[in-house]
Amino acid sequence: MENVNLSVKIGDLYLDNPVMPASGAFGIEMESLFDFNNLGAVVPKSITKYPRGGNATPRVCEVTGGMINSIGIQSKGLEYYMEHTISAYQQYKTPLIASISADSVDEFVEMTRIIGNDPGVSAIELNISCPNLKGDGKAFGMDADLSYELLKKVRVVTELPIIAKLTPNVTSIQEIALACEKGGADGLNVANTLLGMAIDIHTHKPKIGNVLGGVSGPAVKPIIVRMIHQVRGVTDLPIIGCGGVMNYEDAIEMIIAGANAIQVGTASFINPMAMMEILDGIKEYLVTHKIKDINDLVGTVELAN
Ligand SMILES: Cc1cc2nc3c(=O)[nH]c(=O)nc-3n(C[C@H](O)[C@H](O)[C@H](O)COP(=O)(O)O)c2cc1C
Numbered sequence: 610m611e612n613v614n615l616s617v618k619i620g621d622l623y624l625d626n627p628v629m630p631a632s633g634a635f636g637i638e639m640e641s642l643f644d645f646n647n648l649g650a651v652v653p654k655s656i657t658k659y660p661r662g663g664n665a666t667p668r669v670c671e672v673t674g675g676m677i678n679s680i681g682i683q684s685k686g687l688e689y690y691m692e693h694t695i696s697a698y699q700q701y702k703t704p705l706i707a708s709i710s711a712d713s714v715d716e717f718v719e720m721t722r723i724i725g726n727d728p729g730v731s732a733i734e735l736n737i738s739c740p741n742l743k744g745d746g747k748a749f750g751m752d753a754d755l756s757y758e759l760l761k762k763v764r765v766v767t768e769l770p771i772i773a774k775l776t777p778n779v780t781s782i783q784e785i786a787l788a789c790e791k792g793g794a795d796g797l798n799v800a801n802t803l804l805g806m807a808i809d810i811h812t813h814k815p816k817i818g819n820v821l822g823g824v825s826g827p828a829v830k831p832i833i834v835r836m837i838h839q840v841r842g843v844t845d846l847p848i849i850g851c852g853g854v855m856n857y858e859d860a861i862e863m864i865i866a867g868a869n870a871i872q873v874g875t876a877s878f879i880n881p882m883a884m885m886e887i888l889d890g891i892k893e894y895l896v897t898h899k900i901k902d903i904n905d906l907v908g909t910v911e912l913a914n
Contacts (some may be wrong), residue, residue: 612697613895614902615888617649617869619847620770620795622704622732624649624870628888631851631874632708632734632774633680637697641879645701647888649870651781653694655710655736656880658720660686665818670807675826675845675853676875677805679819682710682739693814694727704731706772710739714755718762725767730770737789738776738801750776750801753788753846760792772849774798777829777836786840796847798872803829803852829853841867841908842851855883857890867908 615626618900629650635655645651653912663683670677685693690707707730711717717735725733737750737759749755756773763771763851773789777800792868802823807816815821830853837850850868854860855876863871891903900906 611896612884613892613900614904615892615895617847617904619772619849619870620731622770623743624704626888627864627868627870628884628891629706629818629849629870630877630884631677631872632736634874634877637694639877639881643885645703647885648703650704650706650731651701652697652706652734652872653690655682655684655708655739656687656690656694656720656724657682657684657710657712658687658716660684660689665809667816667818668822670816671824672805672807672826674828675824676806676878677817677822677824678802678877679817679822681819684710687723688762691727693725695727699729705729706734708734708736708774710736712740714749714759714762717759718766721763721771722766725769725771726887728771732772732795733763733767734772734774734798735763736774736801738778740773748776748778750778750785752864753784756785757788757792760789760794763765764793770795772796772798774851775800775836775840776831777801778804778822782836783839783843786844790844790846794846796849796869797840797844798851799840799868800833800852802866803832820897822869825852827853827855827859830855830859830862834862834911835870837863837866838910854887855879857887857894860887860891861894861906864903865908865910867910869904869907
């Protein structure tokens with residue numbers, strides 16, 4: 610196949626290609642299925658400071674065009690992550706992006722100081738879509754001032770690129786994106802899951818133990834494409850598109866909307882080879898359309914005047 614440039618940059622970090630897993634939909638157990646060296650980055654499940662059991666079951670259910678999950682960041686804690694998770698990926702040349710969840714700004718800072726100075730980690734993804742226990746239970750990423758404060762404080766404790774993973778459950782995603790940029794984010798992940806609910810009509814009970822959960826999969830893609838387009842309209846920061854990428858066409862659509870890279874979650878549950886197939890499809894698309902550099906495709910949506 611003809612040579613095309615697939616390499617993308619987030620802050621100072623170069624990725625060989627723009628395809629990576631979404632946190633929570635990927636783990637070291639997938640290494641028997643394909644070569645992780647072919648991924649743009651590896652992104653293990655969000656880590657919390659202390660071990661956590663996760664939410665009440667059932668934690669996942671299928672809905673039309675996707676799924677709802679409310680895992681509750683089941684986690685073995687920071688110590689385990691530092692000792693075992695990071696080292697498990699060291700045999701691969703692929704950069705590791707560590708996703709962090711925390712209950713407070715101070716906890717985010719403390720965790721970033723520790724993880725963000727480990728040589729096995731190449732970038733930090735802040736899961737600011739998780740609830741802020743000190744406030745009113747809203748996610749950090751629902752509050753522009755809090756997002757700014759968080760990014761500003763985290764920015765100074767690591768040299769690594771920092772990606773803010775935004776929540777789509779907001780009125781203006783642009784406002785939060787700009788707050789994160791002002792605070793010092795090097796990249797934005799657009800976005801986490803959309804808050805949803807499903808009810809069993811025979812038992813009248815919610816299908817998720819925690820009642821509400823996050824919707825992911827094809828159902829959310831148009832919303833995410835819209836948000837990527839909106840965020841691209843206000844910032845030049847690298848954007849990672851995430852939500853409903855099932856095939857290479859979805860990935861290309863997000864890149865045309867303004868994403869520099871994409872993450873794949875739900876698709877991997879259906880087909881663990883999805884990321885490899887998406888990468889192959891992106892390459893083929895570039896060759897077919899005679900685009901030598903994937904970066905030339907970013908934000909090329911043509912709007913009517
Ligand atoms: C089972 C499951 C667990 C998830 N866990 C996390 C997590 O720990 N941290 C996080 O930032 N996002 C988490 N997510 C959200 C995904 O990373 C992603 O943002 C979302 O699923 C949308 O992408 P998709 O439509 O490709 O799945 C999880 C999603 C699923 C389905």
